[in-house]
Amino acid sequence: MPANLSANLPANxxxxxxxGNQNQTTTxxxxxxxxEELARRFPRLLQWKVAGLSxxxxxxxxxxxxxxxxxxRARIKQAxxxxxxxxxxxxxxxxxxxxACMALVRDLCFDPARLAELGSTVLLFIPIYNVDGCxxxxxxxxxxxxxxxxxxxxxxxxxxxxxxDFIKCDSLNARLFNQLISSWDPDVMVDTHTSNGADYPYxxxxxxxxxxxxxxxxGDFLKSTMLPHIFAQMSERGWPTCPYVNPVKDSPDQGIAExxxxxxxxxxxxxLHHVIGFMPETHMLKPFAQRHAAMRTLLDVTLAFTVQxxxxxxxxxxxxKQASKTHWxxxxxxxxxxxxxxxxxxxxxRRSPSLLGNYDRLSxxxxxxxxxxxxxxxxxxxxxxxxxxxxxxxxxxxxxxxERLQWNGVAMTRIEEARSxxxxxxxxxxxxxxxxxxxxxxxxDDMVLATxxxxxxxxxxxxxxxxxxxxxxxxxxxxxxxxHDSFFRWGFFNSVLERKETFSDYVFEDLALQLLSxxxxxxxLFAQWKRDHPDLLSDQEQVLRFIFDHCQRHVxxxxxRYPVWAIG
Numbered sequence: 398m399p400a401n402l403s404a405n406l407p408a409n410x411x412x413x414x415x416x417g418n419q420n421q422t423t424t425x426x427x428x429x430x431x432x433e434e435l436a437r438r439f440p441r442l443l444q445w446k447v448a449g450l451s452x453x454x455x456x457x458x459x460x461x462x463x464x465x466x467x468x469x470r471a472r473i474k475q476a477x478x479x480x481x482x483x484x485x486x487x488x489x490x491x492x493x494x495x496x497a498c499m500a501l502v503r504d505l506c507f508d509p510a511r512l513a514e515l516g517s518t519v520l521l522f523i524p525i526y527n528v529d530g531c532x533x534x535x536x537x538x539x540x541x542x543x544x545x546x547x548x549x550x551x552x553x554x555x556x557x558x559x560x561x562d563f564i565k566c567d568s569l570n571a572r573l574f575n576q577l578i579s580s581w582d583p584d585v586m587v588d589t590h591t592s593n594g595a596d597y598p599y600x601x602x603x604x605x606x607x608x609x610x611x612x613x614x615x616g617d618f619l620k621s622t623m624l625p626h627i628f629a630q631m632s633e634r635g636w637p638t639c640p641y642v643n644p645v646k647d648s649p650d651q652g653i654a655e656x657x658x659x660x661x662x663x664x665x666x667x668x669l670h671h672v673i674g675f676m677p678e679t680h681m682l683k684p685f686a687q688r689h690a691a692m693r694t695l696l697d698v699t700l701a702f703t704v705q706x707x708x709x710x711x712x713x714x715x716x717x718k719q720a721s722k723t724h725w726x727x728x729x730x731x732x733x734x735x736x737x738x739x740x741x742x743x744x745x746x747r748r749s750p751s752l753l754g755n756y757d758r759l760s761x762x763x764x765x766x767x768x769x770x771x772x773x774x775x776x777x778x779x780x781x782x783x784x785x786x787x788x789x790x791x792x793x794x795x796x797x798x799x800e801r802l803q804w805n806g807v808a809m810t811r812i813e814e815a816r817s818x819x820x821x822x823x824x825x826x827x828x829x830x831x832x833x834x835x836x837x838x839x840x841x842d843d844m845v846l847a848t849x850x851x852x853x854x855x856x857x858x859x860x861x862x863x864x865x866x867x868x869x870x871x872x873x874x875x876x877x878x879x880x881h882d883s884f885f886r887w888g889f890f891n892s893v894l895e896r897k898e899t900f901s902d903y904v905f906e907d908l909a910l911q912l913l914s915x916x917x918x919x920x921x922l923f924a925q926w927k928r929d930h931p932d933l934l935s936d937q938e939q940v941l942r943f944i945f946d947h948c949q950r951h952v953x954x955x956x957x958r959y960p961v962w963a964i965g
Contacts, residue, residue, distance in 0.1 A: 410435075414496035418447060419686035420890055421491040423499065425531045430526050431499055431907060439506040441466040449573035453554035455528040455572060456906070462505050462520040464512055470581055479518040479707030481700050482583035482672075484523035484663065487559050487590070489549025490539045492662045493679060494589020497693040499524055500702075512621075518704045521581055529554035541593065542683035548693060560588075561836045563666035564875060565887045566801055572718075579806035579818035579868075584710045585703045587674045588663040589692055592678035595642050595649050596761035598742045600683045601631060603689040604641040604656045604676035607662045609777045610729055611671070615713040619673055630698045638743060645733075645774065647759055648746035652772030653739070654731050658872060660882040661836075669871040670805070671717040673710065675699060687922075694810060718867035725873050726779035727880040742766065767920060769900055776804045781879040785965025789856055789862040789876055790820065795960060797859055798884050807868045809860045820853035823878060823959040828894065838888045844878060846959075853962050861964075876961050885959065896956050902943050903939055909944045922947050 412431065413423040423431070436445035448459040461468045473480070485494040490585030499930075502522065503511050531549035539548050553559055553568055562571040578586075592602055608620035615837050631638040645652045658665035660675075675697045678687035691886075703710065745765035751758040791799060802809065828845040855861070862872050878885035900908075913920050927942050933939040945951065 400557045404455060410507065412496055412499040412503065414689060415500070419689070420544045420546055420684070422496055422548055422685070423529060425525055428495065429458065430571045432458065432502070432524060435503060435506055436460075437513065437957045438878045442506050442512070443502065444468040448577070450569055450627055451528045451554060452569050453529045453532075455532065457570060458524055459479075459577070460502065460520075460522045460524060461504060462522075463514070464515050464517070466567070467519075473519055474582065476517075477711065479703060479711060479862070480581055480583040481518055481520050481703045482581065482697065483520065484526055484586065484588040485523060486549070487527050487588060487663065488551045488711065489525065489914055490542070490551055491531075491589070491591035491679075492531075492545065492548050492695075493685065493689040494677075495525055495590070496689055497696055500693060507958065508660050514704065516704050518707055520700070521577075521583060523574075523577075526574070527551075527559050528557075528570075536712045539591075540682070542591065543683060544679040547729040555837070558836060560590075560663060561661045563663065563884075564660050564801075564838070564882045564884070565838060565889075566804070567837055568769070569961075571806060572929045575804040576658050578667070578672070579804060582670065583672055584707060584714060585675075585699065586663070586667050586701055587675045587677065587696060589696075590676055590678045591595050591681050591688065593681055595644055596682055596744055596763070597639075597642060597649060597680070598644075598744070598766065599637060599639050600680050601636050601695060602678045602680065603627070603638055603695075604658065604664055604678060605666045605864065606672070606674040607655060607658050607729070607777050609663075610658070610726075611668055611673070612718055613713075615671060615673070615717045620711055621705070621839055624672065626702055627695075627698055629804070630702075631691075631694060634694050634698070637742070638695075640739060640773065640775070641676075643789045645772070647703075648761075649741060649743050650746060650767070650771060652736065652774065653741070654733075654774040654861035655777070657729065657777065660880075665882070667872055668776075670868070671714045676954060683832065721865070723783055724782050725785045725870075725877075726782050726885070727874050727877045728779070728781035729777040729881065730780040731774050732776040732778045733774055734741065735774040735776055738778075739772040739775075740768065741771045742768050751919075753787055775954060780881075783873070783877045783879065785864065785873065786821070786963035788864060789872065789961040790964060791854060791860045791862065791876070792856070792960055793860060795889070798876075798889055798961075801860070801884070802860075802872060805871045807862060807872050808866045809862050812855045812857055812859045812861060815855060815857055817854055818853050818964055819850065820962040820964045821848055822853075822962050823847065823852050824849055825894065825957040825959060827880070839891070841886045841888065844885075846878060853964070879957055890960060893955060893958060893960060896946070896953055897952070900941065902941055905941050905945065906937075909941055912944060912948045912950060919944065919948050956961070 413427045432445045436443045446460040447456040449457045449644050485498050533550040534547050568570050608616040641656045643654050645654050660666050664674035742761050744761040747760050747762050748757040823846045826845040828841050831840045874880040875884050
């Protein structure tokens with residue numbers, strides 16, 4: 398570091414937020430120029446590069462801060478160095494993390510004492526993840542938010558919410574994120590946000606990777622050691638923090654429930670890779686200056702803890718990756734029967750007649766603060782558990798699924814010689830789909846599956862996934878249909894739900910009688926169907942469709958057969 402630099406120089410290199418009236422956030426161009434200049438001044442501390450392109454063709458940058466100037470990922474990981482990952486601007490209308498990260502990186506570059514505290518830990522960061530949304534600036538898309546004066550938009554160029562895209566990967570951003578997490582394998586992740594919801598005194602609330610779901614010693618460490626430290630430090634530094642305020646009824650005084658961090662969200666996705674994830678949510682109704690200060694403090698606190706406990710976190714993560722289970726939970730739900738408590742500071746809820754319609758509206762009375770131990774539903778329990786096979790076989794035809802497994806570092810072997818092995822597959826007896834599109838997909842909510850055993854004919858070029866590997870969790874939770882955000886739920890296998898052949902009613906009417914006389918099982922099923930659905934007997938299409946779908950002569954084996962096989 399040049400000898401003429403002193404600790405007060407950051408005042409001469411302010412962020413765009415610091416230059417203004419503390420109610421402005423950086424633009425994308427200002428952010429890029431800021432980091433480019435920092436990297437030019439401190440090339441041995443900060444690496445700044447384009448890592449990919451957004452769907453609109455804009456560059457997505459990634460930065461790396463390393464005390465000794467080592468930026469090579471392979472050498473960093475080989476040396477066993479801790480990696481702290483900070484993602485910002487996934488929702489550019491919630492931008493304080495963008496500005497706080499800029500100040501953090503600037504201070505590390507200019508202040509030798511701060512830099513020394515980083516030790517061997519490497520700071521990996523995405524300054525603005527949703528570049529398309531950041532460039533779509535206005536002052537009106539965040540209906541209930543207090544500042545800043547201008548900000549970006551939640552959707553990207555394809556109108557996707559990127560914090561719903563980590564499994565389906567419709568965006569180029571998500572593909573990059575998947576590959577970044579897989580290759581860098583960070584130990585702790587902080588993904589910065591702003592909340593919507595109830596009113597309360599806290600400027601900062603916190604979502605974390607659900608400890609029960611993370612499981613084992615790693616989950617216990619997060620719950621018993623890391624979270625208490627973060628809450629205590631935030632309070633000591635003037636920013637009392639509470640869990641994300643997710644009221645179980647109308648208002649927090651009736652209890653709050655932990656956010657169920659599904660894999661579509663950043664913290665839930667992080668759990669698939671055994672990464673401790675945090676989603677700080679500053680309160681929308683607090684001034685932007687307060688939200689910025691609270692976010693910067695949260696980054697400082699979590700980074701310092703990661704530096705201090707990096708070796709322990711790495712050891713616990715390695716243990717989690719090597720853990721083998723005969724049965725694997727793939728879907729979770731909040732345990733509403735066994736709440737704990739949280740000492741919560743709130744504002745009194747008030748209900749009064751609406752001036753718009755014939756109903757009572759909710760408001761909060763800031764002149765009536767209160768403090769009380771409220772119910773906090775912070776436990777989740779397994780909602781679906783599957784037997785863990787030795788391996789999966791994914792036919793090469795399902796290339797979109799194979800790509801996503803590869804982006805996440807799942808080890809796979811291509812079959813070089815056709816052979817037969819005993820295996821199991823699911824037949825999809827029924828499935829319920831949401832009535833409208835959800836993030837560009839028709840999402841499947843409920844299903845009934847039947848397990849069958851058969852001889853699997855593995856073909857040359859198909860992919861075998863041995864689950865004795867560190868990335869087994871990602872494979873299991875995405876390939877098992879019951880998984881909360883499985884590839885099946887997101888519609889990657891929809892074509893197997895459709896029959897490819899049908900019938901002409903005037904021809905099939907006679908054939909149906911013949912089939913009923915020849916197939917005893919069909920006769921039994923049809924008799925039961927008639928008893929259950931007497932109102933449908935006058936509908937020719939319904940009658941003939943049932944016989945066609947359940948007869949053996951014209952069966953389509955691939956119809957409703959889930960194409961991923963379980964071996965062992």
